[in-house]
Amino acid sequence: MRRKRSGSALVEFALVGTFLFIPILAGLVTVGISLVVSQQVGNLNSNAGQMFAGGIDFSQAANQALLGTLSGNLNLTTSGYGVVILSEIDGDGTTNTCSRQIVVGSGTGTSQFCTAPHSPATAAFSALNLGLMTDSSGNPSSVPTLQVGQRSFIAETFYYNPLYTWALAPHGTHSGIYNFAVF
Amino acid sequence: MQKQPTLTPARKDRRSGAALVMAALSLIVLVPMLGLAIDGATVYLRRNQMNAALDAAVLAAARSLNVGQTIDQQACSATSIGNQVFLADTGIVRGMTLDSVAQAPTCPAYTLPAGGLVFQVAQNSNQTRTVSGYLSADIPLVFMGMIHVQIAHINLTAMATRRDVDVMLVLDNGFPMSNVGGGANINPLSTMQSSAVMFVNLFANGRDHVGLVTFTGAPWVADAPLQTFLPQVPTDINAMGVNIHGSLYGAGSGGPNTSAALEAAYQQLQKLGNTGALNVIVLFTDGVPTGFSGNFGSFLASGQNLCTPGTQVNGVLWALYDGSGLGQGLTDPTAQSENDDPASRAAPACPGGDTLRPATLLTGMPSVDLFNSSTNGSYEPVALSSVTPANIIAASKNALDAAATTIRTDTTLKPVIFVISLKGNPGLQPDDNLLAKIANDPNSSYYQSGQTSGQYIPAPSTAQLQSAFTSIASQVLRLAAFN
Numbered sequence: 001m002r003r004k005r006s007g008s009a010l011v012e013f014a015l016v017g018t019f020l021f022i023p024i025l026a027g028l029v030t031v032g033i034s035l036v037v038s039q040q041v042g043n044l045n046s047n048a049g050q051m052f053a054g055g056i057d058f059s060q061a062a063n064q065a066l067l068g069t070l071s072g073n074l075n076l077t078t079s080g081y082g083v084v085i086l087s088e089i090d091g092d093g094t095t096n097t098c099s100r101q102i103v104v105g106s107g108t109g110t111s112q113f114c115t116a117p118h119s120p121a122t123a124a125f126s127a128l129n130l131g132l133m134t135d136s137s138g139n140p141s142s143v144p145t146l147q148v149g150q151r152s153f154i155a156e157t158f159y160y161n162p163l164y165t166w167a168l169a170p171h172g173t174h175s176g177i178y179n180f181a182v183f
Numbered sequence: 184m185q186k187q188p189t190l191t192p193a194r195k196d197r198r199s200g201a202a203l204v205m206a207a208l209s210l211i212v213l214v215p216m217l218g219l220a221i222d223g224a225t226v227y228l229r230r231n232q233m234n235a236a237l238d239a240a241v242l243a244a245a246r247s248l249n250v251g252q253t254i255d256q257q258a259c260s261a262t263s264i265g266n267q268v269f270l271a272d273t274g275i276v277r278g279m280t281l282d283s284v285a286q287a288p289t290c291p292a293y294t295l296p297a298g299g300l301v302f303q304v305a306q307n308s309n310q311t312r313t314v315s316g317y318l319s320a321d322i323p324l325v326f327m328g329m330i331h332v333q334i335a336h337i338n339l340t341a342m343a344t345r346r347d348v349d350v351m352l353v354l355d356n357g358f359p360m361s362n363v364g365g366g367a368n369i370n371p372l373s374t375m376q377s378s379a380v381m382f383v384n385l386f387a388n389g390r391d392h393v394g395l396v397t398f399t400g401a402p403w404v405a406d407a408p409l410q411t412f413l414p415q416v417p418t419d420i421n422a423m424g425v426n427i428h429g430s431l432y433g434a435g436s437g438g439p440n441t442s443a444a445l446e447a448a449y450q451q452l453q454k455l456g457n458t459g460a461l462n463v464i465v466l467f468t469d470g471v472p473t474g475f476s477g478n479f480g481s482f483l484a485s486g487q488n489l490c491t492p493g494t495q496v497n498g499v500l501w502a503l504y505d506g507s508g509l510g511q512g513l514t515d516p517t518a519q520s521e522n523d524d525p526a527s528r529a530a531p532a533c534p535g536g537d538t539l540r541p542a543t544l545l546t547g548m549p550s551v552d553l554f555n556s557s558t559n560g561s562y563e564p565v566a567l568s569s570v571t572p573a574n575i576i577a578a579s580k581n582a583l584d585a586a587a588t589t590i591r592t593d594t595t596l597k598p599v600i601f602v603i604s605l606k607g608n609p610g611l612q613p614d615d616n617l618l619a620k621i622a623n624d625p626n627s628s629y630y631q632s633g634q635t636s637g638q639y640i641p642a643p644s645t646a647q648l649q650s651a652f653t654s655i656a657s658q659v660l661r662l663a664a665f666n
Contacts, residue, residue: 012201035227039228046238054662147250182239
């Protein structure tokens with residue numbers, strides 16, 4: 001009888017650890033990583049958009065390098081997993097059109113709002129094309145209707161890292177974090 | 184040696200299952216802690232999202248302060264655009280409840296949308312206006328609801344500033360704009376006029392300043408910078424014509440004196456002296472500078488008697504607009520004063536009046552123009568001792584380059600130069616490299632990071648002219664607003 005009871009505490013601890021504490025710990029790590037990456041993406045997007053709206057020309061290599069520095073470990077390089085798309089929207093009183101677009105980061109991507117001539121898209125970002133914010137003509141629809149001479153700016157940032165896919169997956173099927181801001 | 188205490192079988196039985204019980208009990212503490220962490224993280228994220236949206240909204244609002252004829256209308260425009268941008272940006276923030284707000288006092292005519300923000304526009308004395316946005320919102324909580332904390336309330340404030348804009352339009356009024364001579368463009372002058380008028384209308388009448396300089400062989404300050412520039416400046420733009428302002432400068436034959444025109448515009452900005460404003464010069468030209476203003480008194484050839492021998496002779500040395508060798512001349516010895524309307528100026532007291540004076544009367548060209556800009560600069564090699572059309576053009580380009588450099592390095596006014604060119608008119612086509620350098624366009628190989636940076640937009644034909652002016656206006660308004 002004594003032999004049957006020996007080690008029961010260890011078994012209980014293993015069960016509790018497996019089904020309770022490890023999931024809780026994994027969840028905490030997941031939420032933590034997601035929170036940090038979300039915050040990084042949001043900050044990068046906000047800063048990039050604000051500078052872009054303020055006249056910083058991110059077609060220049062020096063300014064792209066500045067954005068790369070701001071991105072931290074989001075690795076905003078052509079071989080990395082982060083991309084920032086900056087779009088200029090012009091109005092004529094009835095229709096908004098995408099007049100210019102600058103893509104910085106992992107190759108190039110497809111904006112959720114509009115497209116303008118730029119380099120080919122990579123598979124990673126193209127997969128994110130939700131197509132939510134364009135009208136039937138492909139023009140940005142979630143942007144205020146601008147008058148002649150008025151210009152709006154959109155910053156979009158997407159981060160995808162296969163190493164974090166398990167952590168980022170709760171945010172959607174595209175396994176990445178996306179943020180946008182209209183300026 | 185002491186005997187170690189041992190557990191009896193009965194006590195061991197009581198400990199069996201303790202881990203499960205303790206784990207279950209610990210959940211009472213763990214779950215609320217997890218909930219607090221998740222709710223806290225959610226509030227933190229959403230607060231940041233709202234903050235970013237509010238920042239973007241006030242920036243867009245400040246950028247929209249140009250729309251409207253009156254200050255009140257401009258404030259309404261800012262409120263409207265700011266709210267639209269805010270609502271667009273917060274589309275991804277779910278479940279937020281914005282508190283109802285009072286009507287924006289600066290815009291009684293504007294109906295605040297549901298979830299809209301109040302924007303207040305303050306007029307500052309130092310050529311700036313400030314747009315402030317206020318947000319008060321409730322963020323729903325999930326886990327904290329178990330302890331009857333249903334919402335987290337946040338209050339946010341953001342501010343953006345819009346500098347007033349002092350802009351001088353410098354418009355080429357030369358002969359090729361008439362399109363006489365078989366250029367590809369149809370009615371380039373009228374297209375340029377309508378585009379420039381549209382440009383002027385994009386600024387805030389009663390707040391910004393807009394002035395006008397037209398030029399051919401010499402500049403004419405048609406309008407000093409006016410705070411109430413409507414309808415005066417558009418009227419003057421529409422009055423431009425090759426037979427109106429510029430005919431006495433040899434508009435039918437002389438080339439553009441672009442450097443003097445740029446200097447004239449700069450002098451107007453200096454007189455205004457609004458250091459808190461965004462000072463801008465917008466230059467439009469359809470060709471290459473082929474003339475410059477200088478003091479030619481010491482360059483008269485031996486035995487020549489031009490005006491008063493031995494005294495200073497200020498004038499414009501120019502080559503033909505197409506760079507040919509037939510028409511270089513020295514004209515208008517009395518020109519270059521402000522508001523020097525050639526249509527009303529008396530003929531110079533020189534033999535021959537305003538008739539063309541062959542450059543063979545000169546033995547050379549001065550190394551600086553009347554504005555102390557070097558004609559012997561580094562942009563294009565020039566032999567100042569040889570008065571040929573090619574050298575006149577090279578000296579004119581250098582003078583323009585030097586004048587623009589002087590303007591861009593003014594650390595007090597910090598003027599920004601924008602350049603629009605039109606191609607397809609008769610004569611020498613615009614020099615893209617030079618004009619990009621004049622603007623200090625970041626895409627230019629001459630770009631200087633320590634100087635103010637503008638933009639150069641070449642219009643291949645009149646069809647692109649309006650969008651070029653619009654784009655420049657957008658860029659100016661963009662630079663005027665900042666967080």
